[in-house]
Amino acid sequence: MKKFIVPSLVSIFFITLLACTNLSSAEPASVNTANQSIGNKDTIITKVIKAYGGEKLSSLRSFRIEDKNMETYPGQGFTPDYTDFWDTRSIIQLDLIDKRGDFETWGDQYGRILHFRGITTQDSAISIDYWNQTFENVSEFTFYQRHGGNIRFSDTLLAYELAKATNKSEYLGTVNYRGMPHHHIQLEMPESPPLSLYVGMQDFMIKRMHRILPTLEVFYLFDNHAQKNGISFAKDFRFFYDSDFILSTVKREIFVNKLTNDAFTAENAVKVAPEAFDNSEAIVNKLSDNAYHLGTENFSAFVDAGDHIIGIGGYGGLKDRFEAYQKEVSNNKPLRYQVVTHHHTDHMEGLSEAYALGATLVMSENIVDNVKDVVDGLSDERIITYENQDTFGPIELHEVSTSHSEFNTVTYIPEAKALFQADHYGGFLANGPSPATRSSYSLKQELDKLNLDIEKILSVHSGKVETWSDYASSMSQYDPNPCRLNRPICAN
Numbered sequence: 001m002k003k004f005i006v007p008s009l010v011s012i013f014f015i016t017l018l019a020c021t022n023l024s025s026a027e028p029a030s031v032n033t034a035n036q037s038i039g040n041k042d043t044i045i046t047k048v049i050k051a052y053g054g055e056k057l058s059s060l061r062s063f064r065i066e067d068k069n070m071e072t073y074p075g076q077g078f079t080p081d082y083t084d085f086w087d088t089r090s091i092i093q094l095d096l097i098d099k100r101g102d103f104e105t106w107g108d109q110y111g112r113i114l115h116f117r118g119i120t121t122q123d124s125a126i127s128i129d130y131w132n133q134t135f136e137n138v139s140e141f142t143f144y145q146r147h148g149g150n151i152r153f154s155d156t157l158l159a160y161e162l163a164k165a166t167n168k169s170e171y172l173g174t175v176n177y178r179g180m181p182h183h184h185i186q187l188e189m190p191e192s193p194p195l196s197l198y199v200g201m202q203d204f205m206i207k208r209m210h211r212i213l214p215t216l217e218v219f220y221l222f223d224n225h226a227q228k229n230g231i232s233f234a235k236d237f238r239f240f241y242d243s244d245f246i247l248s249t250v251k252r253e254i255f256v257n258k259l260t261n262d263a264f265t266a267e268n269a270v271k272v273a274p275e276a277f278d279n280s281e282a283i284v285n286k287l288s289d290n291a292y293h294l295g296t297e298n299f300s301a302f303v304d305a306g307d308h309i310i311g312i313g314g315y316g317g318l319k320d321r322f323e324a325y326q327k328e329v330s331n332n333k334p335l336r337y338q339v340v341t342h343h344h345t346d347h348m349e350g351l352s353e354a355y356a357l358g359a360t361l362v363m364s365e366n367i368v369d370n371v372k373d374v375v376d377g378l379s380d381e382r383i384i385t386y387e388n389q390d391t392f393g394p395i396e397l398h399e400v401s402t403s404h405s406e407f408n409t410v411t412y413i414p415e416a417k418a419l420f421q422a423d424h425y426g427g428f429l430a431n432g433p434s435p436a437t438r439s440s441y442s443l444k445q446e447l448d449k450l451n452l453d454i455e456k457i458l459s460v461h462s463g464k465v466e467t468w469s470d471y472a473s474s475m476s477q478y479d480p481n482p483c484r485l486n487r488p489i490c491a492n
């Protein structure tokens with residue numbers, strides 16, 4: 001099964017917003033193609049358009065969708081036992097005449113607030129990060145690159161696209177779906193592979209959309225259709241990557257030709273985002289005589305323990321980082337141990353690489369089953385577990401429970417006075433510390449209890465070695481307010 005891995009817990013909406021959809025076309029799954037006459041195609045598409053509102057649909061000027069959702073990512077839950085859901089909300093506003101878009105999402109992920117907004121007008125595009133009250137200009141964009149993902153989340157907007165692109169659409173006959181024949185229509189949409197629609201034969205409502213991307217298949221399910229102001233829409237929407245359930249609406253409302261007063265405008269309080277720390281090139285941080293932190297985009301630490309090396313952090317690409325380390329220090333000592341930070345699947349992708357290099361995996365006793373699930377053929381002799389805390393050669397292992405994950409191993413390297421952690425905190429700004437989040441603040445509370453002499457904070461997702469004083473000063477300014485600028489999406 002193809003696996004979709006979310007590098008850190010970022011809202012699916014924001015990924016949709018950032019994703020460039022300029023992808024190669026792909027054929028839809030094979031179906032009964034018995035009936036392909038043009039007349040039939042036009043008749044069926046006309047019935048779909050009529051079912052969604054007819055003239056009211058094709059003359060839509062604007063459309064607003066307000067959703068409350070449950071969202072999840074496989075392998076990214078708080079506890080190692082199961083993957084749970086978190087609440088997200090979104091407001092999509094599209095000006096269909098002037099091709100402007102405004103797309104806001106708010107999510108509460110185990111206390112960490114993800115609140116973003118993308119505004120696209122004919123000559124500019126910005127992305128707003130409300131938690132930090134900053135914005136960035138997006139240099140390359142089209143309406144469909146930025147908002148195609150929003151359109152695909154709505155059966156009404158798919159029907160609207162169908163009304164506009166009837167001549168480019170194809171009728172592929174009938175297809176059996178949930179024990180019933182459905183009309184099968186292929187819809188051409190800009191900046192996307194063709195979309196495959198299953199349409200009810202009685203009500204002409206879109207029940208399913210299927211999109212084949214180069215590395216995965218995406219399924220959109222629509223159900224429980226209703227009407228408002230003469231426009232039809234599915235009240236229930238569900239979204240899958242391959243076989244993985246990602247999102248379900250809890251409540252969907254639509255607004256026909258009715259945008260909010262502040263659509264397409266950002267508050268003056270939102271300032272230009274400060275310069276980001278550049279992680280795109282290889283970075284090597286020598287922390288002390290025997291300890292290094294290095295990588296490109298994602299980072300590991302390596303500690304020389306005399307006749308062998310201990311690696312810390314199991315993110316994918318570990319072999320490359322270990323080889324870069326060997327080259328840097330000009331030795332061939334074996335990677336004998338590899339410390340696992342936590343059970344999130346992206347942080348276990350490199351463990352098979354470490355195992356193949358001969359390493360024994362060192363982890364909290366609470367995540368052994370998760371590690372066994374991802375490392376093929378892992379033998380019990382090559383697992384070392386610890387409880388609460390342990391000194392392991394030149395390093396100390398501490399298990400902390402935070403808002404990010406129930407069991408995290410943070411590794412203290414006394415020689416370097418450095419602490420390695422995975423997802424709580426990254427030095428993402430070129431100058432000064434990153435603003436506090438629920439996760440970084442939660443880590444700080446746990447570290448304070450450990451009373452370690454920490455001078456440097458190391459991260460998996462940034463090559464910037466942050467000083468303890470910068471980190472601590474940022475955490476002292478933690479503001480838990482989950483609704484910045486009192487935005488309507490989260491105010492109530």
Ligand SMILES: [Zn+2]
Nearest residue numbers: 342344405423
């Ligand atoms: Zn994580």
